[in-house]
Amino acid sequence: MTRVLVTGGAGYIGAVAAHQLINSGVEVTILDDLSTGHQESLDARARFIKGSILNRESVIEALESCDGVMHFAGKSLVGESVLKPDMYMENNVTGSQNLLDCMKIAGVKKIVFSSSAATYGSPDTSSIDESVKTDPTNPYGLSKARVDEMLAARAIADGFAAISLRYFNVAGALKIENGWLAEHHNPETHLIPNVLKASTGNPIKIFGTDWGTPDKTCIRDYVHVVDLISAHILAFQKLTTPGHKIVNLGSGSGYSVREVIATAEKVTGKQIPYLEDERRAGDPETLIALIELAKEYLNWSPERDLELMIRDAYLSLQ
Numbered sequence: 111m112t113r114v115l116v117t118g119g120a121g122y123i124g125a126v127a128a129h130q131l132i133n134s135g136v137e138v139t140i141l142d143d144l145s146t147g148h149q150e151s152l153d154a155r156a157r158f159i160k161g162s163i164l165n166r167e168s169v170i171e172a173l174e175s176c177d178g179v180m181h182f183a184g185k186s187l188v189g190e191s192v193l194k195p196d197m198y199m200e201n202n203v204t205g206s207q208n209l210l211d212c213m214k215i216a217g218v219k220k221i222v223f224s225s226s227a228a229t230y231g232s233p234d235t236s237s238i239d240e241s242v243k244t245d246p247t248n249p250y251g252l253s254k255a256r257v258d259e260m261l262a263a264r265a266i267a268d269g270f271a272a273i274s275l276r277y278f279n280v281a282g283a284l285k286i287e288n289g290w291l292a293e294h295h296n297p298e299t300h301l302i303p304n305v306l307k308a309s310t311g312n313p314i315k316i317f318g319t320d321w322g323t324p325d326k327t328c329i330r331d332y333v334h335v336v337d338l339i340s341a342h343i344l345a346f347q348k349l350t351t352p353g354h355k356i357v358n359l360g361s362g363s364g365y366s367v368r369e370v371i372a373t374a375e376k377v378t379g380k381q382i383p384y385l386e387d388e389r390r391a392g393d394p395e396t397l398i399a400l401i402e403l404a405k406e407y408l409n410w411s412p413e414r415d416l417e418l419m420i421r422d423a424y425l426s427l428q
Contacts (some may be wrong), residue, residue: 111135111136111139112116112136112137112177112178113138113139113172113176113177114131114136114137114138114139114174114176114177114178114179114346115138115139115140115141115172115178115179115180116131116138116139116140116141116156116179116180116182116399117140117141117142117163117172117179117180117181117182117183117209117220118129118141118142118147118182118183118184118224119138119141119142119152119153119156119158119182120140120142120144120147120148120149120151120182121142121146121147121148121151121182121183122151122196122280122291122292122293122294122295122335123182123224123280123335123338123339124140124142124147124180124183124290125147125148125151125152125153125291126135126284126335126339127180127182127339127342128140128152128153128156129153129284129286129291130284130336130339130340130343131180132155132156133284134152134343136156137157138153138155138156138205139156139157139158139159139173139174139175139176140152140153140156140157140158140159140172140182140207141159141161141163141168141169141172141183142158142160142161142207143160143161143162145162146185146225146295148294149210150289151291153366154361158206159171159191161183162183162192162205163183163201163205163206163208163209164200164201164204164205164208165208165240166211166212167172168207169209169210169212170215170216173212173213173216173218174216176216176218177218177220177230178218178219178220178221178222178346178349179209179218179220179222180222180342180346181206181221181222181223181224182224183203183209183210184202184205184206184224184253185197185198185201185202185206185250185253186226186250187250187289187295187297187299188228188248188250188251190250191248191249191250191253192248192249196247198249198250198252198253198278199253199256200259201253201269202253202254202256203253203256203257203260203337206223206257206260207260208262209263211261212268212374213270214268215303215365219268219269219270219271219350219352220271220272220346220349221261221271221272221273222272222273222275222342222345222346222349223257223258223261223272223275224342225254225257225258225271225274225275225277225356226250226251226253226254226276226277226278227277227278227331227358227360227397227399228246228247228248228250228254228278229246229251229252229254229255229276230242230243230244230245230246230251230276230355231245231246231247231249231251232248232392232394233245234395236311236329236358236394236395236396236397236398237396237398237400238358238370238397238399238400239358239400239402239403240276240356240357240358240401240403242266242373244258245307246391252275253421257274258274258328258354258356261274261354262354263301264339265352265353265354269352270346270352270354271350271351271352271353271389272353272354272355273345273346273348273349273354273355273356273357274347274354274355274356274357275338275341275342275345275357275358275359276329276356276358276359276398276399277331277333277338277358277359277360278320278329278330278332278333278360278397278399279300279301279302279330279332280331280332280333280334280338281293281300281302281332281333281334281335281419281420281421281423282334282336282337282414282418282419282420282421282422283335283425283426284335284336284422285422285425285426288421289426290425291335292422292423292426292427293423301330301367301370302332302362302370302374302419302420302423303313303423303427305370305371305374305382305420306374306378306385306423306424306427307381307425307427308382309383310383312383313383313384313385314371314382314383314384314385315384315385315386315387316367316368316371316384316385316386316387317367317388317390317393318387318388318389318390318393319386319390320389321395322391322395323366323395323396324366325366325368326368327366327367328366328367328393328394328395328396329364329365329366329395329396329397329398330364330365330367330396330397330398331360331361331362331363331364331365331397331398331399332360332361332364332365332416332419333359333360333412333414334412334414334418334419334422335412336414337410337412337413337414338359338410339357341357341404341408341410342409344408344409344410345357345408348407348408355407357403357404357407357408358399358400358401358403358404358422359399359401359404359410360398360399360401360412361398361399361401361412361416362395362398362399362401362411362412364396364398365416369416370416370420371384373416373417374420374424375419376417376419376422377421377424378418381383
């Protein structure tokens with residue numbers, strides 16, 4: 111039976127990946143240092159190694175009997191990366207390098223990497239395909255781009271079969287037997303959970319209401335976490351020959367800030383308090399991931415819309 115190492119398997123996306131892999135008949139080992147992940151998110155059916163991707167002994171132990179890796183471990187807050195760039199380079203880049211070194215030693219050469227559309231920065235085009243040049247505007251995006259480059263080099267030098275999946279905003283939650291696998295970051299920087307937690311004393315801020323979009327607010331791409339992991343599983347099945355491929359994931363259309371708020375009001379039956387504010391420096395008007403390659407190469411397209419993303423996120427908070 112196939113066994114996959116899920117790094118960061120106690121985090122939001124990694125925990126859903128571990129659960130869905132096991133449900134699909136794959137054995138799973140989880141490696142997580144629990145620095146940002148949560149013990150209660152761990153799937154009891156998985157083999158768990160508490161350790162960091164920076165620790166060679168932990169990684170070697172976790173790779174035992176594994177056929178491949180889904181790599182989610184790493185720091186992921188843009189604002190924090192600006193304040194602590196060295197930490198992001200160490201955790202995300204050096205940690206990934208250590209993981210790949212250990213994979214080579216263990217003879218494990220299949221990896222799906224959780225990359226990010228932050229690698230593209232703020233491109234001139236609002237609809238982004240994989241040919242757009244990477245130009246990250248923060249250390250988080252830079253760290254992801256560096257790992258993508260590393261994977262491309264390893265594919266040539268060491269015969270790795272690797273796919274980097276680049277996506278913007280992940281939302282929603284997965285209902286499991288004893289609760290929900292959902293977002294609970296500290297601090298929470300993502301729009302949908304913050305919209306759902308908004309109150310009269312702490313309204314959600316809309317940064318700019320004079321954009322050139324239909325409702326004058328920014329448009330961003332969102333994908334349900336369950337759809338996202340379906341793509342990861344399909345990508346893993348594609349790892350048959352050496353090489354490195356980059357594939358975008360997303361809705362393919364995007365949703366505005368006002369659409370998110372209006373949909374949250376529909377789901378909750380409550381008015382969402384908001385405050386209109388000035389544009390933030392560096393905010394692009396529209397960012398949408400073109401997903402034609404995902405449709406063609408992975409035979410994947412998202413099945414869950416914004417309303418279901420928000421509904422699942424809302425139910426997970428109850």
